[in-house]
Amino acid sequence: MAENSTVHFIISRQDSPDSEPYQEEFHVPYRPNMNVISALMEIRRNPVNAEGKETSPITWDMNCLEEVCGACSMIINGKPRQSCSAIVDQLEQPIRLEPMRTFPVVRDLQVDRSRMFDSLKKVKAWIPIDGTYDLGPGPRMPEVKRQWAYELSKCMTCGVCLEACPNVNSKSNFIGPAPLSQVRLFNAHPTGEMNKAERLNAIMEDGGLTNCGNSQNCVQSCPKGIPLTTSIAALNRDTTLQSFKNFFGSDQV
Amino acid sequence: MAGNREYFYRRLHSLLGVIPVGLFLIQHLVVNHFATKGADSFNKAAHFMESLPFRYVLEIFVIFLPLLFHAIYGIYIAFTAKNNASRYNFFRNWMFVLQRFTGIVTLIFVVWHVWETRIAAAFGAEVNFNMMENILSNPFMLWFYIIGVVSTIFHFANGLWSFAVSWGITVTPRSQLISTYVTIGIFIALSIVGIRAIFAFVS
Numbered sequence: 284m285a286e287n288s289t290v291h292f293i294i295s296r297q298d299s300p301d302s303e304p305y306q307e308e309f310h311v312p313y314r315p316n317m318n319v320i321s322a323l324m325e326i327r328r329n330p331v332n333a334e335g336k337e338t339s340p341i342t343w344d345m346n347c348l349e350e351v352c353g354a355c356s357m358i359i360n361g362k363p364r365q366s367c368s369a370i371v372d373q374l375e376q377p378i379r380l381e382p383m384r385t386f387p388v389v390r391d392l393q394v395d396r397s398r399m400f401d402s403l404k405k406v407k408a409w410i411p412i413d414g415t416y417d418l419g420p421g422p423r424m425p426e427v428k429r430q431w432a433y434e435l436s437k438c439m440t441c442g443v444c445l446e447a448c449p450n451v452n453s454k455s456n457f458i459g460p461a462p463l464s465q466v467r468l469f470n471a472h473p474t475g476e477m478n479k480a481e482r483l484n485a486i487m488e489d490g491g492l493t494n495c496g497n498s499q500n501c502v503q504s505c506p507k508g509i510p511l512t513t514s515i516a517a518l519n520r521d522t523t524l525q526s527f528k529n530f531f532g533s534d535q536v
Numbered sequence: 537m538a539g540n541r542e543y544f545y546r547r548l549h550s551l552l553g554v555i556p557v558g559l560f561l562i563q564h565l566v567v568n569h570f571a572t573k574g575a576d577s578f579n580k581a582a583h584f585m586e587s588l589p590f591r592y593v594l595e596i597f598v599i600f601l602p603l604l605f606h607a608i609y610g611i612y613i614a615f616t617a618k619n620n621a622s623r624y625n626f627f628r629n630w631m632f633v634l635q636r637f638t639g640i641v642t643l644i645f646v647v648w649h650v651w652e653t654r655i656a657a658a659f660g661a662e663v664n665f666n667m668m669e670n671i672l673s674n675p676f677m678l679w680f681y682i683i684g685v686v687s688t689i690f691h692f693a694n695g696l697w698s699f700a701v702s703w704g705i706t707v708t709p710r711s712q713l714i715s716t717y718v719t720i721g722i723f724i725a726l727s728i729v730g731i732r733a734i735f736a737f738v739s
Binding site: 361447449450452454455487488489490491492493494495496497498499500503504510512513515516517518519520521522523526 | 540541542543546547613615616617618619620623624626628629631632635697698701702703704705706707708709712
């Protein structure tokens with residue numbers, strides 16, 4: 284019966300950032316509607332592996348539990364995705380969990396996504412509104428454009444697009460699709476547009492936009508359905524114009 | 537600015553692949569196609585190309601230097617990728633892998649082809665119908681040429697697709713889909729031209 288059935292997990296583990304990864308198997312008691320995180324929580328409650336030996340609980344990252352924070356991303360049955368929205372009933376068993384090794388592994392399934400946040404700083408993914416006096420209200424944004432921009436703003440810096448990208452790896456310094464698409468978002472904002480050139484120049488530096496090799500895995504893998512490759516192509520157009528302006532000068536600021 | 541040349545090099549790589557290297561490829565395939573009209577016709581066309589004014593200037597600036605940059609920077613690009621098409625089994629990802637694979641195949645083919653024809657010519661050999669007939673009478677070389685030519689044309693056609701993306705010409709998914717069909721058409725059309733020319737030397 285249902286209370287006796289278990290879910291089979293094969294989990295890739297790693298004790299420290301520099302130690303060798305190894306696999307450990309678990310049989311977790313099945314509960315209806317369970318997701319990968321609730322299974323990991325069950326292992327944490329009762330850290331006994333498939334051989335019946337007591338082991339250390341699995342380390343992983345999580346926060347919102349509703350697929351908006353991006354923290355619990357990992358590779359589940361070969362696909363990078365959020366473990367909170369990975370429903371056990373919809374997964375083939377054994378369920379294989381691995382960390383996203385594009386990022387430095389901290390321990391077990393936990394990775395360090397700092398590089399993504401550094402990239403957001405590098406491309407100036409914000410709108411500067413501070414002044415020494417009240418600058419007043421900014422220009423209005425048309426409602427249709429706001430709705431369009433909302434789709435780009437859904438990015439939760441989860442790292443799935445970087446994991447899927449063949450050009451984001453230890454041999455390259457490509458910042459990846461996510462921070463690039465944020466440049467398009469902030470350049471589309473009527474106030475953000477005032478610093479458009481700064482952001483375009485930032486992504487024209489080493490490790491920037493031109494590292495994209497158009498494999499388009501990012502747009503296929505993005506859990507939020509963000510049109511990443513459209514953003515990249517649109518930025519290709521913008522940077523083409525920006526590079527002409529930089530080289531030849533322009534009649535416009 | 538120094539140390540931030542990557543944007544420039546990548547864009548230059550993309551541009552040179554189409555202008556002039558891609559245009560030269562089309563011209564070369566068209567001239568080869570004279571072989572289908574017989575040995576005399578081919579020899580006349582080849583002789584005309586050989587006797588173009590400013591031949592060395594044209595060869596150096598339209599063919600060798602752009603090709604050399606495209607090839608060397610291309611090797612760097614190909615080997616910085618970590619191909620993952622087995623895990624991410626998408627059409628464009630396969631095109632990404634094939635673009636890098638055909639780039640390397642094309643480089644091997646072109647190096648051999650230049651050695652066997654242009655460099656041989658510099659040492660006194662005459663490039664004409666008979667020369668190609670001799671080369672292609674060897675079944676191994678026939679297959680080497682077929683694979684080399686098709687690989688080159690694939691690399692050009694698919695490169696044209698990514699050229700349009702890289703320069704911001706095709707931005708939307710629909711425009712990229714249409715350019716996929718257009719470049720597949722270019723691949724098929726040029727392959728027919730190339731293969732027909734090869735078989736014209738085999739009798």
